[in-house]
Amino acid sequence: MEHIEIMGMVAAVLTTASFVPQVRKTWIEKSTKDISLTMYLAMFLGVVLWLIYGIYYESVPMILANFITAVLLLVMIVLKLKYK
Known part of the structure; x- marks a missing residue:
């Protein structure tokens, strides 16, 4: 494997x-009041495009990073959406 x-793998x-x-925090606390849905939707779309x-x-x-991040x-x- 090249340097x-x-x-890239470390990144x-x-x-x-x-x-x-x-x-993890959201899953445990079941609270998303301080989370921006717009930010997560935009980030999701960007990550899917990076995956492609x-x-x-x-x-x-x-591929690995963007699949797992997506x-x-x-x-x-x-x-x-569940805990809003």
Whole structure:
């Protein structure tokens, strides 16, 4: 694996993992009053577009990171709609 791919994997892990604490907190507290639905919808759309881009260029770090991030964002959107 090239150094740039390793850097991409590290970036993917860090950016994807950054969503986990918010999902966990929201899941446990069942409160989304301070969460912006518009922000999460825009972020979800952007991440899905990055996922498509990663698939097109066959970039494993981009595919993995954006797929997992899209799932986490989708969970947040569902929680926002459920607990608003």
